[in-house]
Each structure stands twice: as structure tokens, then as C-alpha cells.
Amino acid sequence: MKISVLIPAYNCQDTIYNSIRSAIKQTYKNIEIIVVNDGSTDNTAVRLDQYVKHYNNQLRVVHAEHLGVSAARNRLLYEASGDYVFFLDADDFINPDTIESMVNVVNKTNAEVVVCGNDLQGVFGLKNSVHSQICPNRREVLKYLLKDRSVRNYAWGKLVKKELWKGIEFPVNMVFEDIATVHKVLIKSQKTVLIPSIHYHYNVSSTGSITYGLKPVIIQDMLKACAMQAENILEFDPTLRNEVKRMLLRNKLIATLSLLRNFQFHIEPIREIFKYQPSILTK
Template identity: 75%
Template sequence: MKISILIPAFNCQDTIYSCIRSVIKQTYHNIEIVVVNDGSTDNTGMRLDQYAKHYNNQLRIIHTKHLGLSETRNRLLYESSGDYVFFIDADDWISPETIETMVKVVNKTKADVVVCGNDMQGVFGIKNCVVSQSCPNRREVLKYLLRDRSLRNYAWGKLIKRELWNNIEFPVGKVFEDIATIHKVLIKSNKTVLIPSIFYHYNIHSKDSITYGLKPEILSDMMEACAIQASNILEFDPTLEYEVKKMLFRNKMIALFSLFRTLDFDGKLIKKIYRYQPSVFVNKIKMN
């Protein structure tokens, strides 16, 4: 089974080596490593070319103009040729046995998606809530995703059958593209397996403020992504309406808190954020 490890890279000269080294050191060897340098303006591109030579061209490096994360991930998917794909951010790293362990789970369970645990480097270890391997049905998988706990709304940390990505793309020019996309893959997955092993190591030192300080200008993107997720999940399973409402309420509270924290009381922005609703809810209101 061939695995494509896909790395979007942008201005990550200080962290890219740790990421590349963790992938090169995998105990599973039937892999291709594809890196798209997304128009970096630092030394990322030069270092990637050096690493490719040092590691005897085990890396396939693609240099592009600056496309943004979504379009870069779409390009990575287009370039991949593996049976399964695994995204890793250029400032993170994975344990040596990650791919081998997850492939064994695929072989044993015939899973379309395998999700591993993660911690966060730089603060106290925030670990995946899964305490034992589980194989929930699709409805439970989506419930986990809506809670964003034992199953996170990120592209990384998931070994995903390549064919599930057919006709699915990350939305170009948007932030929170993972929320708007990953649920589509999980809806198509016949079997998703969660394992408790903490294999993915998320480096928060180099993350920008999107993760830990939501800027007002991106909050509407966040709520739009949540509304897309909610609509698609409700279309698949209308019985998840309660969980969807909780997810939307939680994220609206996060958005509101972020606005108050930055003392930004832009009324137009607040109305824009709070008008986002799943199309199912909008249709109900119209019918009533």
C-alpha cells in the first residue's frame, strides 16, 4: 500500500527540517513525500531543495507562486499517487511509527480513514480524548466532529483513502478551510477508526493568531465554514440537528468573545457573523 505524505510549506524555514526529518524517519517505507513550496519569501524553498538532494531525492518539491493554504492542499492532492494520503503541516512533526501503525489498522479493519491522537507542543500537552481504539458508525463520527474533541476539524493527523477526495476540494481564498471540507470526506467514509496513540505533534510556537487569537476579519469565514459543515451534515443525517445547533452556538460564542476581547464592536460584522445558518434551518423558517 502506497502512502502519500503531503506537506504545504510557506515561510517555515525554521521548522521545515524537523517536519521533513520526521517523515523521512518513518518505519513504513512505501511512501512518497510531496511538498509544495507556496511562494515562500524566506529561505524555505532553498532549504527544501537542499533536503531533496541530501535525502537522495526522496522528496518531490514543487515550487509555486503564493496560492494560499487551500489551493496548495488542492495541488498536493492533485500531485499525489498513493492509495492513502496523510497531511502534515510544515511546522509540525510525527512519531516514527505513525504511518506503519495506521497502515496496520487499515489492513486489519479495512478502514477508509484512520485518525490518530495529537498533542500540542509549547503548552501543556492537550491530548486526543480517545482512550482506546474505536470504530464508531458514521453518525457517531459526525457527532465527534461536531464536538471537535476526539475527532478534530483538521486535515492533519488523518490517513485517508485517496479516492474519498474525488470531487472534493478545499475552498480557495477562505480561512477555516478544514471545517468546510473534512466533514465531506468523513461522510463518504464507510469506516473511520480512531486510535489513541499520540502520533501527531502540533507546534503552536510558530502558529499565527488564527489558532489562539481570532481576528475580527476572519470570523465571518469561520462562521461560513461552520454553516457549510452544518448544512452538509444535516442533509446526510437530519437527526443530528441538536448537535449541529450546539456546534453553531459554541462557535458564535467564540466569535462574540473574540470581538469583545479586541474591543471591536462593528455592528455590520456582528450581523454578518450571526446571520450564518445551515440552509436546512433557513428553509424551515421560510416554511413556517
């Protein structure tokens, strides 16, 4: 079984080596590592070309114009030739046995998606994982996703059968593209297995990470992505209505707190956040 490790990269000269190195060091050897350089303006491109010379048989780099992370992810899926794909962000890293452990689960269970545990580097003790290996049905998987706990709203940390991505693309020119997309793969998956091992290490201190520093200009994209997720999940399973409502409320609170933290004390933008409601919930 061939695995494609996919890394979108933009202005990550200080972190990209650790990310690539963690993929190179995998104990599972039937892998390809592909990096799409999304038109970086720092030394990322130069360093990637150096790494290709050093890891010639293990690493492939595609240089593209800057179109955003969604376009980079879509290009990575196009370039991937593996049976399964695994997204790895350019400022994160994985354990040496990550791919081998997840492939073993696929071989034993015929899973189409395997989700590993993760921790947040820079946030002491904050981990997200299940207590033991489980194989929930799709409704339960989506409930985990809506809570954004054991199944996170990110492309990373999931070994996904390549076929599941057919017909699915990340929305270009949109922030929080993961929220708008990952649930579609989970809806299609006939068998998703969650494992407790903490394999993925997410770097929250990176200057490229927006998750913990929302700004007013991107809040609308966040709410739009949440609405897209709500629409698709409720079309698949209308009984998840209460879970969807809680997800939307949680993200409205996150957006409001981010406005306040960025010293945006105007009441009207906050009112607009709480007036926001996906159309499927107003029918």
C-alpha cells in the same frame, strides 16, 4: 501499500525541517513525501531545495505561486500517487511509528480512514484522543467531528484512502478550509477507525497558526465554513440537528471572544455574529 505524506508550506523556514524530518524518519518505508511551496517569500524555497538534494529518493518539492493553503492542498492531492494520503502541516511533526501504526490498522480492519490522537505543543497536558480503538458508524464519527474533539476539524492527523478525495477540493481563497472540507471525506468513508495513540503534534505557538488568535477579518470565513459543514452534514443526516446547532453556537462564542481579545468592543459586529444562521436551519 504506498502512503503519500503531504506537506503544504508557506513562509515556514524555521519549522519546515522538523516537519520533513519527522516524515523521513518513519519506520514504514513505502512512502513518498511531497511538499508544495506556496510561493514563500522567506528562505523556505531555498531550504526545501537543499533538503531535496540531501533526501533525493524520499522527498519531492513542487514550487507554486502563492494561491493559499487550499490551493497547495489541492495540488498535493493531484501530485500524490499513494493508496492512502496523510496531511502534515509544515510547523507540526509526527512520531516515527505514526504511519506504520495507522497502516497496521488499515490492514487489520480495511478502514478507509484512520484517525490518530494529537496533542497541542505549547499547551501543557491538552490532548485529543479516544480511550481505546473504536470503529464508530458515520453518524457517530460526525458527532465527534462536530464536537471537534477526538475527530478534529483538520486535514492533518488522518490517514485517508486516496479514492475518497476524488471529487473533493479545498475551497480556494478561504480560511478555515478544513472545516469546509474534511467532513465530506468522513461522510464518504464506509469505515473510519479512531485509535488512542498520540501520534500527531500540533504547534499552536507557530506564528502561522490562526486557530488561537482569530482576527475580525477572518471571522466571516470561519462562520461561512461552519455553515458549509452544517449544510452538508444535515443533508446527510438530519437527526444531527441539535449537534449542529451546538457546533454553530460554540464557534459563535469563539468568534465573539476573539473580537473582544483583539479589543474590538463594538457591539454591532457581535450582534451580526449571533444573527448569522445557515439557511438549512431556517427552512
